[in-house]
Amino acid sequence: MFACIYVPDFPVEAIVRSEPLLREHAVAVLEGKPPLARVIALNEKARGLGIGTGMTKLQAAVFCEERSNNDVSQGRGTRKLNSPGSGVLRQRSPEQEKAAHAALLDVAHAFSPRVEDSAPDVLLMDLSGLERLYGGPAKMGRDLKSRVTAVGIEANIALAANPDAAMHAARGFQGITVIPAGSEVQRLGVLPVQILLDALAISSPKLANQESSAREREKLREQRLDTLEGWGVRDFRTLALLPEHALTSRLGQIGAQLRRLARGEGMRTLALCAPQSQFEEAMELECPVETIEPLAFVLNRLLQQLCARLEARALAAQELRLRLQLEHRVGDEQTTTIQELNGATSFSDNVGAKPMMERLLRLPVAMRDSKVFLKLLQLDLAAHPPGAPIIKLWIAAQPAPPRSAQRGLFLPITPEPEKLEITLARINAIVGERRAGIARGLDSHRRDSFQITRFIAGDEISNPLTMTLPDTRQRVIALRLIRPARRLKVNLSEGRPTTLAFESEVLWGKVMWSAGPWRSSGDWWTENSKENLPTGPWDREEWDIAIAMPRNDASEEQAPLTLYRIYRDTDTSEWFADACYD
Numbered sequence: 001m002f003a004c005i006y007v008p009d010f011p012v013e014a015i016v017r018s019e020p021l022l023r024e025h026a027v028a029v030l031e032g033k034p035p036l037a038r039v040i041a042l043n044e045k046a047r048g049l050g051i052g053t054g055m056t057k058l059q060a061a062v063f064c065e066e067r068s069n070n071d072v073s074q075g076r077g078t079r080k081l082n083s084p085g086s087g088v089l090r091q092r093s094p095e096q097e098k099a100a101h102a103a104l105l106d107v108a109h110a111f112s113p114r115v116e117d118s119a120p121d122v123l124l125m126d127l128s129g130l131e132r133l134y135g136g137p138a139k140m141g142r143d144l145k146s147r148v149t150a151v152g153i154e155a156n157i158a159l160a161a162n163p164d165a166a167m168h169a170a171r172g173f174q175g176i177t178v179i180p181a182g183s184e185v186q187r188l189g190v191l192p193v194q195i196l197l198d199a200l201a202i203s204s205p206k207l208a209n210q211e212s213s214a215r216e217r218e219k220l221r222e223q224r225l226d227t228l229e230g231w232g233v234r235d236f237r238t239l240a241l242l243p244e245h246a247l248t249s250r251l252g253q254i255g256a257q258l259r260r261l262a263r264g265e266g267m268r269t270l271a272l273c274a275p276q277s278q279f280e281e282a283m284e285l286e287c288p289v290e291t292i293e294p295l296a297f298v299l300n301r302l303l304q305q306l307c308a309r310l311e312a313r314a315l316a317a318q319e320l321r322l323r324l325q326l327e328h329r330v331g332d333e334q335t336t337t338i339q340e341l342n343g344a345t346s347f348s349d350n351v352g353a354k355p356m357m358e359r360l361l362r363l364p365v366a367m368r369d370s371k372v373f374l375k376l377l378q379l380d381l382a383a384h385p386p387g388a389p390i391i392k393l394w395i396a397a398q399p400a401p402p403r404s405a406q407r408g409l410f411l412p413i414t415p416e417p418e419k420l421e422i423t424l425a426r427i428n429a430i431v432g433e434r435r436a437g438i439a440r441g442l443d444s445h446r447r448d449s450f451q452i453t454r455f456i457a458g459d460e461i462s463n464p465l466t467m468t469l470p471d472t473r474q475r476v477i478a479l480r481l482i483r484p485a486r487r488l489k490v491n492l493s494e495g496r497p498t499t500l501a502f503e504s505e506v507l508w509g510k511v512m513w514s515a516g517p518w519r520s521s522g523d524w525w526t527e528n529s530k531e532n533l534p535t536g537p538w539d540r541e542e543w544d545i546a547i548a549m550p551r552n553d554a555s556e557e558q559a560p561l562t563l564y565r566i567y568r569d570t571d572t573s574e575w576f577a578d579a580c581y582d
Contacts, residue, residue, distance in 0.1 A: 001127045001137060002163040002270075003112075005104060005148060006170035007155045010121035011041040014100040015090050017152040018283050018301060022088055026051070028060050031092040040092065049087055060089060095282035095394070102276055103151040103305070106312045109275040111144055116163070116270035118202045122170075124163045124270055141176040151308045160184065164203045165264040168236075171195050184264020189237030193228055196236065196261055197221050200254075203261055224251070236262040275313070280396040281306050288327045288389030292381050295390060299377055302395045303370040310397065316366035318400035320373060322380075325392035326355040357386050364454065365417045366400040372418040379425040383433070424455060445522045446538065448481060448578075478582040479565070485576040488566060497545060500566070500575070509547030512561060516543035517568075540567040 007013050011029040016022045026045035030037040037057045049063045064087030101120050108115040111134075114126035127140060134140045137159045148155045158169035161181040165188060169177045172191040179187045201217065227250075233239050239262040247255030260266045281302040289295045310316060359380055367373070403417075427436045437452040491499045501508035521539035546561045563581035568574070 001159055001161065002166045003125045003127050003140070003144060003157065003159045004163070004166040004170040005108065005123040005125075005144070005155050005157060006167070007104070007121040007153060009041050009043050010100070011092055011097060012043050013153055014097040015093060017100050017305070018096055020152065026064070026087045028087070028089050029092050030057055030060075030089060037091070046087065051087070057089065060087075063087060064089065093284055095284065099281045099305070100153060102278075102280075103153065103309050103312075104148070104155075105273070105276055106309045107144075107147045107151060110312045110314065111147065114270060114272055117273040118167070122167060122202060124167060126270055127159070137178045141178055145176055147312060151312060152305060160264070162264065162267050163270060164261055164266065164268070167199055167202065168195055168261070171199060179264075185237070185240055188262070188264050189235060189240065191236045193233055193235060193239055193262075194225060196239070196258060197225055200258070224254070227251070277399065278396070279306060279309055279317075279399055280394060282392070282394045284392045285390065288391050290389045292378060295381070296374065296378055298393065299395070300370065300374050302393070303373045306395060306397055307368050307370045307373075310368050310399065313399070314402070315399040316368040316402040317373070317397035318363055318366050319398040320361040320363070320377070321396040321398075322359045322361075322377060323394040324357040324386055324390050326357060326386055326388035327391050328355050355388065359384065362454070364421060365403050367418060368402065369418055372422060375422050376425050379429050383429050445520065479579050480582055481579050482577060485578040488575040488577055490566070490575040497543060497566070500545075500547065502577070509562070512546045512548050514543055514545040517541035539570045541570060542567040
């Protein structure tokens with residue numbers, strides 16, 4: 001059993017997929033630059049208005065204008081996009097067609113591992129052995145139809161015993177068609193012979209390759225169609241009844257091939273294609289967008305399409321890459337270098353020279369929620385505005401397997417990664433980038449050397465400082481850093497501190513016990529000045545001390561002990577307290 005997915009008027013369907021409101025309107029797709037733009041594809045509603053392929057933009061606009069005038073005269077309103085039946089002209093978008101074709105491939109590869117990429121609007125699949133998984137042919141057709149509709153595309157689905165019969169049925173019948181084995185002649189007999197000639201290049205690739213150019217193939221197609229029309233052959237059934245030797249003597253090998261295809265006979269091997277690993281959606285805007293609010297509507301639609309493709313392949317996104325093409329403005333023109341003009345650099349702050357902007361969002365876990373993606377992109381664009389109107393945008397996702405986690409019954413519930421990521425994005429928008437996250441220690445001997453890294457739920461505190469008590473119980477001691485370090489006045493006895501007091505506070509105490517000193521130094525090879533203490537060289541003696549700060553009504557023996565870490569800068573001989581133990 002083979003299945004075929006055929007999308008009628010594919011250029012129109014690719015545009016309607018990105019703009020679902022156009023599905024209720026007459027849409028015609030133009031190709032070429034004005035004034036040579038002509039209609040290359042249109043839907044049934046546009047044909048009903050009188051628009052035809054090959055018309056110029058001006059000619060097609062006349063039919064749309066006539067329909068609008070008729071609506072006004074009958075009191076049905078004016079030319080608005082939300083009035084059903086109004087004509088709409090759109091320029092052809094190769095990026096949207098590429099994304100729509102990729103979405104069809106995602107659906108096909110998720111349904112069957114054997115897929116042939118026959119044409120941009122035609123896909124063939126081998127369904128052998130999938131009955132136990134999906135059920136009978138009718139159920140497989142309905143399931144495949146629902147999956148194609150889920151990615152925003154309306155297509156014809158046909159199932160038959162051979163791939164060519166399935167393709168002809170999909171191109172000739174609307175909706176879902178199932179042709180049982182042995183009934184191909186009866187079911188395909190009513191189809192016009194023009195469908196057979198249109199699909200000949202796919203059905204007989206060897207014969208099509210012998211015809212050098214597309215123009216030559218189109219010319220031969222018209223000649224064969226005129227010949228068959230002159231013989232009175234207008235459908236599959238009439239062609240199938242002709243004797244094979246007579247067709248071969250008049251049309252050559254192609255005549256016998258056409259007769260076999262009309263009878264639904266023959267079998268060929270599919271030219272299988274590999275599943276795509278790139279997930280990208282694009283849209284070219286009719287009018288430039290300057291603010292984030294209208295841009296959010298476009299981003300929402302593209303993200304929904306992207307998530308639908310990921311869901312069809314049972315995948316999620318690990319990172320999102322947003323590219324924006326900005327409108328070139330005269331006010332943005334600046335002096336550029338020869339390297340910039342030659343494209344040596346990819347991006348520049350000069351919008352006039354490099355009208356492109358790129359943003360990359362790395363996600364902590366694999367996600368597939370379009371609402372979360374939209375909110376993250378909105379916060380990121382609010383923090384990094386494009387600086388010029390946007391005329392085109394691309395969104396690409398790095399696929400990854402969806403996350404799977406098993407939580408314990410008695411473990412506390414952690415926040416969902418999606419909501420946590422939005423919260424962190426909002427915090428970064430307020431405090432600035434790289435100022436919210438987890439402090440990670442650097443590979444350095446400096447104890448307070450760290451950097452802020454991305455926070456990911458589930459991280460554990462590593463290397464806790466524990467102290468073993470006589471009763472063998474374990475307790476965690478927290479080291480609370482004092483920033484900036486407080487200057488001290490320390491009295492020494494035999495080289496060890498005995499009393500200390502803070503210079504800025506009325507706080508003093510007697511040192512009950514002390515441990516040290518521990519000499520530490522580093523970064524002496526750097527060129528940083530001594531004033532830049534956090535990153536410059538250091539050389540100091542560190543002590544751990546316990547001081548007693550007695551109250552007025554208590555003696556020193558009854559005073560509580562407080563643990564501090566102090567150090568002496570050997571260059572200046574000054575004392576500081578930089579941490580206390582809790």
